[in-house]
Amino acid sequence: TYEDSGSTTIFTVGHYYSEEGDIIADPEMQFLFDESSGSFYPIYYRQDSLEIEHFSAKIDDGFK
Numbered sequence: 001t002y003e004d005s006g007s008t009t010i011f012t013v014g015h016y017y018s019e020e021g022d023i024i025a026d027p028e029m030q031f032l033f034d035e036s037s038g039s040f041y042p043i044y045y046r047q048d049s050l051e052i053e054h055f056s057a058k059i060d061d062g063f064k
Contacts, residue, residue, distance in 0.1 A: 009033045010043070024048040032057065 014028030030044035043057040 007034065007036050009035070011040075014046075027052075 010030055010032050012028065012030050015026050016023050016028070017026055018024070025046045025048045027045060027047040029042060029046075032041045032043050033039070034041070041057070043055065045054045045056075046052065
């Protein structure tokens with residue numbers, strides 16, 4: 001979970017399993033929650049078994 005100055009939070013939700021000692025995301029998703037609007041925005045999706053990784057947004061230096 002990432003929190004900035006208090007108006008947004010990033011939540012990670014995922015299901016994982018172990019295969020040959022590796023942790024496999026099946027899938028993993030991240031959502032940005034904007035408290036000021038009460039809205040969730042999908043920003044990341046990963047499905048290791050299908051070799052999919054997709055960023056809908058990238059946060060380099062906090063929120064501006």
